[in-house]
Amino acid sequence: MTRTRTNPDFLNGIPELLILEHLTRRPMYGYELVRAIEESSGQQFQFGEGCIYPLLHRLEEAGHLSSKRETVAGRSRVIYRVTAPGKRKLAETIESWQRVVDTVNHILEGHQDGLPAVS
Amino acid sequence: MTRTRTNPDFLNGIPELLILEHLTRRPMYGYELVRAIEESSGQQFQFGEGCIYPLLHRLEEAGHLSSKRETVAGRSRVIYRVTAPGKRKLAETIESWQRVVDTVNHILEGHQDGLPAVS
């Protein structure tokens, strides 16, 4: 398959980025993570469980997350934490994101400030 | 129906943004636009014609672009320009994009305590 992407990711992919970022700071379980993302984004991002859970499974299967089961007050939770490869992936992902942002903003700036693209 | 989106666009949507931005500066035809986007992004974005043409049609149908046919050296071109509503849409779109960027970057910068809420 190999998909040979001509474009970087992150034209979507923000959920994945935020999952890795949040879990790097602090291991969490899915339900908790869903609300943490909501809160840390000031309610701007509301990725439902239908988005987050499958991503957690995919990331774990890829070796970027590890999980352990925990039972608290009769409640079973699956706690995820970021593995070493996961941290590497996060770094790459952030870099890729910044590149997209820089590129888009650079294009947009040529217009707003009349920066006449001094070539 | 009506899809009531809880998330802003622009987790994808960069092609649309760039089309409006480029055509605001200078009317172009599709084929030209495809390469203009490639060039202005330093080859980072390579949205093929299969992405751009349908978008041009959709934007025109929505009233954000107008088109006129032109024949140069026996070659038929469809020149697109941004309408007044299209300019408004571009402004909104840029604002939405900036909001996403700010939110993500704010999270990446590490403050765990919700947003300082510049409402």
Place this chain on the structure above:
DNA sequence: CCGCCATACCTTACGGTTCGAGGCATGACA
């Protein structure tokens, strides 16, 4: 003159991602 490439328009099939709406099970609390 023929073949091929660049120009210029277009569409279709496909895959990946997110979204909404569910389903299941337990504990807390009124």
Place this chain on the structure above:
DNA sequence: TGTCATGCCTCGAACCGTAAGGTATGGCGG
């Protein structure tokens, strides 16, 4: 006892970008 919050999960639909086509013309080398 019933209803809510917690906590896990999956499925179908919708949407977007990609690759890979198809059509037609003009210019060029051979």
